Amino acid sequence: MSLTPHADLDLHLEVGETRPARALERALRDAIVTGRVTAGCRLPTTRSLAADLGVARTTVSEVYAQLAAEGWLESRVGAGTWVAETAPSRPDRAEAQAAEPDGRPRPYWGGYPDASLFPLGEWAAAARRAADAATLAELGYSEDLRGSLRLRAELASYLRRTRGAQVSPERIVIGQGFSGLLALTCRAMAGAGARRLAVEEYGHPAHREIAAAAGLELVPVPVDGEGADVSRLGPGIDGVLLTPAHQFPTGVPLSPARRRAVIAWAQQTGGLVIEDDYDGEFRYERRAVGALQAMAPDQVMYIGTASKALGPAVGLAWAAVPKTRLAGLIAQRSVLNEPRDTLNQLTLAEFIAAHSYDRQVRRMRAEYRRRREYLAARLAARVPRARLAGVPAGIQAFVILPAGTDPDQVVAAGLRRGLAFKALHEYAASAGSGNPPAIVAGFGASPATRAQSDIHLVVAAIEESIADRCRLSEGEN
Ligand SMILES: Cc1ncc(COP(=O)(O)O)c(C=O)c1O
Structure with a gap:
C-alpha cells in the first residue's frame, strides 16, 4: 500500500502490508497529537476510510475502538466517531x-511522582480519623520497633491481595522510605558478617551509596532483556538487590527463569534477596506479576513504598521480612533511634482501610x-x-x-x-x-x-x- 492522504482529514498514512492496524493507530494518534485534527473533529466512517486506505473495514473499526477505549476518540451509534475533548493536543x-x-x-x-495529584483532602480526613481513634499506648513510646500494629495489619492484607505476598503483620517492619529500610537491611547484613552485595548494573545511585556506607562491597550484575543476569551470583555473594517487577531504570521485568534461578541461589547459599517493589502497582497492559517474595518468603526481603502512589512526603515504606532476619533488622532500628512517626503511620492505616489507597x-x-x-x-x-x-x-x-x-x-x-x-x-x-x-x-x-x-x-x-x-x-x- 502506498501513501494515502484522506481528503477530509488530510491524514497522511504510510500503511505497510503487514501491520495496517498499527500504522493507522499511529497515524491517528499523530494527527491528534500534532493538532492536525482537533477535539470534536469527526472522523470518516469506517467504510470510507477502509476503502480509501485499501484495508479491511474491521481493521479500521478495531483501531477506532482501541483509541476510544484509551480516551482519544468518542463514538456513538448513529453519530459516528470524533476526537474526544480529553484527547491530548498541542500545548501552548x-x-x-x-x-x-x-x-x-x-x-x-x-x-x-506527580506531587500535584496528592489526595490532600482524603489524607487530611484519614489523619483526623486516625487522631480520633489513637489510643494512649499509641500516643506514647511504643515498645514495638516494627511500627504501628494497625498499619502492619492493613499492609499485610493489602500486600496479600495486590502483590500476592505471603506475609503476616508480625513479619512487617515499617520504615522511613525504601532508603531507610534498605539502610537497616544492609547494616543488619554487615552486622551478621556479610561482605558482598550484588546490585543491578543500572540502578538508583543513592541505594548503592547506602549499601556501601553500611560497609558492603558492591558487585554489579549485568542487566539485559530478561532483567538482572542472576546466573552471575555465586557463593561469595551475601545478598542481591533487585527490582524484579520493573527493572530500574531499563524497564524490563525479571524473566520467570531468572526469578526461579535467584530463588534457587538464595536457597542454596543462604543469600538474601532484597526485592525493591518501588512501582509494582503501576503495570498498564495487564496485571502486574506478583511479588518475588511470594515464592520464597524466607529468602526474600520485600520492600514497598508509599512514595510513588502517594508521594515522598508521606515518607513511609514497609518490609516483609524473612523470619531469620527480623531480630537483626529491629536491632538496627534500636541503635539508630529512628523517629517513631506513629500518627503518620496510623493515618496511612486509615487511608488504606478506607480504600483510599486503592x-x-x-x-x-x-x-x-x-x-x-x-x-x-x-x-x-x-x-x-x-x-x-x-x-x-x-x-x-x-x-x-x-x-x-x-x-x-x-x-x-x-x-x-x-x-x-x-x-x-x-x-x-x-x-x-x-x-x-x-x-x-x-x-x-x-x-x-x-x-x-x-x-x-x-x-x-x-x-x-x-x-x-x-x-x-x-x-x-
Ligand atoms: C528504584 C527505586 N526504588 C525505590 C524508590 C523509593 O524510595 P523511597 O521510598 O525512599 O522514597 C525509588 C525512588 O525514586 C526508586 O527509584
Missing part, C-alpha cells in the same frame, strides 16, 4: 517552554498510563528511530536513542528547555563506555497541567540532538 508554546520561576530546570527524573493507585495508574502512551505516540510521530523500551509500566520511560546519538547532548538540550532528566550512564554502577545511548524520562514528575507539554519538551530535545548530529555528519562529508 509559552507554557511548553516554561521552566521553574527561578529559571532552574525542573526535575524530570526516574521515580519522581483509589489513589487506580487514579495514578490511569494518569501515568496516559502519559506513557502519549510519550510513545509523540516519539513515534516525531522521532520514529528512538523507541521506548521495557514493558508498559511505571512512572519513568526508558528511551533508547538512535545509534550514534550522544545522550549527554540530549540531556543538555533538555536542560535548555527547563527539564532535568538523566542519561542511562548516570545510573550505571561502574564507569564504562558500554552503555547504549539512552535517557530516562521521568514523566511521572510533571505536575498534571504540564504533563503533555513536558513530553513535548523531551521529544524536542531528542529531535534537536538528532538534527544536530545529521548536520554534523553532513558537514564531515
